[in-house]
Amino acid sequence: xxxxxxxxxxxxMGMTNKKSLKCEQHLGHNAMYWYKxxxxxxxxxxxxxxxxxxxxxxxxxxxxxxxxxxxxxxxLHLHTLQPEDSALYLCASSRTSGRLIGELFFGEGSRLxxx
Amino acid sequence: KQEVTxxxxxxxxxxxxxxxLNCSFTDSAIYNLQWFRQDPGKGLxxxxxxxxxxxxxxxxxxxxxxxxxxxxxxLYIAASQPGDSATYLCAVDPHDSNYQLIxxxxxxxxxxx
Numbered sequence: 539x540x541x542x543x544x545x546x547x548x549x550x551m552g553m554t555n556k557k558s559l560k561c562e563q564h565l566g567h568n569a570m571y572w573y574k575x576x577x578x579x580x581x582x583x584x585x586x587x588x589x590x591x592x593x594x595x596x597x598x599x600x601x602x603x604x605x606x607x608x609x610x611x612x613x614l615h616l617h618t619l620q621p622e623d624s625a626l627y628l629c630a631s632s633r634t635s636g637r638l639i640g641e642l643f644f645g646e647g648s649r650l651x652x653x
Numbered sequence: 654k655q656e657v658t659x660x661x662x663x664x665x666x667x668x669x670x671x672x673x674l675n676c677s678f679t680d681s682a683i684y685n686l687q688w689f690r691q692d693p694g695k696g697l698x699x700x701x702x703x704x705x706x707x708x709x710x711x712x713x714x715x716x717x718x719x720x721x722x723x724x725x726x727x728l729y730i731a732a733s734q735p736g737d738s739a740t741y742l743c744a745v746d747p748h749d750s751n752y753q754l755i756x757x758x759x760x761x762x763x764x765x766x
Binding site: 643 | 684685687689694695696697698699702742744746748751752753754756757758
């Protein structure tokens with residue numbers, strides 16, 4: 539138990555569906571992150587929220603839409619995805635200090651399959 | 654541009670052996686370096702975080718070292734067990750990045766009973 543909970547753990551969706559991934563952290567951290575992990579590729583940072591404000595968006599397609607209503611919750615809204623978006627989506631949190639990221643704590647991930 | 658390399662990509666050793674995993678980075682301007690473990694289909698678990706001012710950190714059978722000047726870190730695992738089988742990743746927090754760690758591709762470790 540890392541203190542970061544992701545739901546659902548598995549999701550299968552068609553290209554026209556709309557779904558959302560949810561992440562919740564119980565660690566009192568101020569920063570939350572979405573990462574994408576595809577087979578045989580390094581981890582890719584998608585979005586960063588620091589004190590609920592989006593501070594980084596790594597040129598992610600608009601079919602991925604993040605939402606951070608407070609420092610404990612993070613969502614990733616998905617719509618009109620492509621089969622190549624199938625991957626493990628990981629949420630993480632940390633206590634930042636200035637520009638320092640701090641120790642990252644990850645959830646178990648949401649395995650997404652786009653048909 | 655900071656790059657992180659982990660060699661070898663895969664390693665298989667008999668149970669009980671001591672082993673070393675390697676992580677190298679190209680720019681010494683980092684705040685810290687972290688080691689993570691990932692089991693298949695699961696999230697990452699933080700193992701050790703070494704601040705740039707530190708030389709090593711220890712947790713149980715794990716010892717991580719950091720040599721900033723040479724751009725190297727090692728993760729030493731003592732008395733390996735089958736439960737240590739996983740992919741081990743390292744990541745650095747560089748001075749010039751906006752909340753973005755730079756990741757290695759990982760070393761897949763298999764401990765044979």
